[in-house]
Amino acid sequence: MKLLILICAALGYNSFKRNKKSDFWKKISVNSIQTVFPALTCPFQATLRTGEKPENHGIIANGFLNCEIRKSFFWEQSSNLIRTPYIWENFQKRNGKVAQLFMQQSLSDSDIILSPAPIHKHHGGMIQDCYSKPEDLYRKISSLTGKKFSLSSYWGPFTSTKSSSWIASAIEFLLKEEMADLIFAYLPHLDYDLQKHGPESENEKRAFLFLENLIERICNSAKIAGYNILIIGDYQIEKVNSFIQPNKILVQDKLFSTRNINGMLYPDLFSSKAFALCDHQVALIYIFDKNVKNQVYDLFRKTDGIAEIVELNIGNNHPDFIISSKHGKWFSYKWWNLRREAPDYARHVDIHNKPGFDPCELFMALFPPMSISLDDNRVKGSHGLIDGNSGQVLCASDFIEKAGDIFELTKLIKRTLG
Secondary structure: OOEEEEEEOOOEHHHHHHHOOOHHHHHOEEEEEEOOOOOOHHHHHHHHHHOOOHHHHOOOOOEEEEOOOOEEEEOOOEHHHOOOOOOOHHHHHOOOOEEEEOOOOOEOOOOEEEEEOOEEOOOOOEEOOEEEEOOOHHHHHHHHHOOOOOHHHOOOOOOOOHHHHHHHHHHHHHHHHOOOOEEEEEEOHHHHHHHHHOOOOHHHHHHHHHHHHHHHHHHHHHHHOOOEEEEEEOOOOEEOOEEEOHHHHHHHOOOOOEEEEOOEEEEOOOOOOEEEEEEOOEEEEEEOOHHHHHHHHHHHHOOOOEEEEEEOOOOOOOOOEEEEEOOOEEEOOOOOOOHHHOOHHHHOOOOOOOOOOOHHHHOEOOOOOOOEOOOHHHOOEEOOOOOHHHHEEEEEEOOOOOOOEHHHHHHHHHHHHO
């Protein structure tokens, strides 16, 4: 059994119905399935690869806060963060080879790995590179394509279809060389246009058409190489027109503290009583002083735009609550009032140091030159919710029976792998 699983960022079923044009879709079984909550990149990918709920596999957002050292982490890539076994464990024991291309939390458990791993130079600048297993795989693909993977096309204000194009070439290389029996690969570009311009925009149409053509190309290569195919979306992006800033709310109630460094306000999590780690339409609420737990709960319960507050009991170093926004809204990590109070990293693409996901990194500012925007109003699309129609994503396959949700799907994949 050889299987290619394509995870397409933001490939919601509504987007598919609005924009599909190719006859390719008639050749495979296409339906919608319910994604996982929170409908975010890392929880979805961990769920797809384990079949477990986020509270079990431990990936409940794209980031987390280590309460012992009071430090946030976003987009960490170690596979050790996933606490439950993968669905391919027995498959590997029977000598099946597994590849993960541009998957989150993928370092170190697969036979073949490609993942962005740039080197940040001490005096500024960056060496663009990818973590590669085997070590020479990235160099071989770069030589074949005539170019290295461009990190600026993968995230930031210069994102483009080039990211998905390069990954598609890497997939085709693995297919041609028959390097793996099971391949998980991630195509990101549709997500960028939907966050920047929102669904039902001309940009969505163009981005979807490019994705459609790319999928057809990859699947033709997969068929020639004898692979079965599964194409799946991870979340559905919805239009947003306003935002909520939970940390600013905590500051106003003296529950979140900051340090004034040359007029810029940086978090002081050691003297704070609570903190909100914002991630699209959900936020993880960490409470350092348990005496204020009820106060924090009541504060967010009364906040306009918050749909739900769920208490979590999943062990140490995990949030006390997870809050979700109402439809049409999203959570911004910002806590300052004046532009001059923004920390230095706020004006840069800095996905690892920012204590929250920042979709404004997709937009350039007019001033200062080469800085990113601080204007949350520019964001037109977000995700994270799954109630009603908002959690329906595309699932298309040439081999698997219909599944109702992501958990049924993983069971079927596991059964297929034996």
